[in-house]
Amino acid sequence: MKSLTLSKSQLPFDLNLSLSCGQIFGWKRTRNTWKGVHNGNIVTIRQKGTLIEYDGLTKPDVIRFLGISDPVSDIIKSIREHIIAYKGSPDHFFETMHSKSQGLRILRQHPWECLVSFICSANSNVSTIGKRINLILGRYGTSCTFYENTFPDPAVLSQCKEPELRECLTGYRAPYLIKTAQYIHEHPDFFQQVRKMNYHQAKDMLMILPGVGPKVADCVLLFAFEHLNAVPVDIRIRKIIEDQYASLIHTDKSGKLSYDTIGGFCREYFGPYAGYAQQYLFATRDLEKEEVTKSAELP
């Protein structure tokens, strides 16, 4: 195992939280060691305090993948400043949520791997998505070690049979995966073009793909393309915003807030790191659940 030591400016850092908070799927944890696929490699990572031990990727790649160099202190400062500028007072709810998710980082996943994962994520829970991903890796993946696979290339996925792909628990998402794989296969420079675009252009480009709507596009932009202002609005985030921030959203129309209204509010309210703020809000519920479960199990 290779290793690196986190510097003071790189703390707090929480590997377990970052890999288990719904950004990436199919990674397996045994004790404190995580194993999963990144960028076509089987990767092993563990954290012991300020020590990160890793295998299967280079040092620059592990730093980038885990967002280790993200200026978290500046990011939280920026978020607080934008909140103050917006409503003139601190946001106690956000502070509470953030305090429970300290050490969380936005990952930088491989675009294709991230795209496949989040097309699979539609209307499913996190544990099901992980199983789905691992079934796809097992059946169609590229052989990496003698018993482990990485993500299948677009060419491979584009040619698989829909009934067979449905056996990987993909359900109605199977044709989306196949059609998107075909499109990427026929447009080999697709991700390079997306990478050159600004947030809104890149989002429109991603939404050309079958099975990719606004939410999946935002996940890919945030978790693979470093658009830290992207705000994926799923059920959980929608409820949080509606419960906590409805009074701040000027809504001339009645009825349900639109996707873009919620995302746009978050970008104005939290600023250019709204994606980080969103992930602090999103990640915290699992912690609360675990704490509740844990305390409920006490004799």
Added chain:
DNA sequence: CGCCAGGCTGTAA
């Protein structure tokens, strides 16, 4: 059993 889940697509108003 019934509801929920990191939603998207097609159709109708």
Added chain:
DNA sequence: TTACAGCATGGC
């Protein structure tokens, strides 16, 4: 534009 049915299936 917005509203909604339909879609598959494991978790709980």
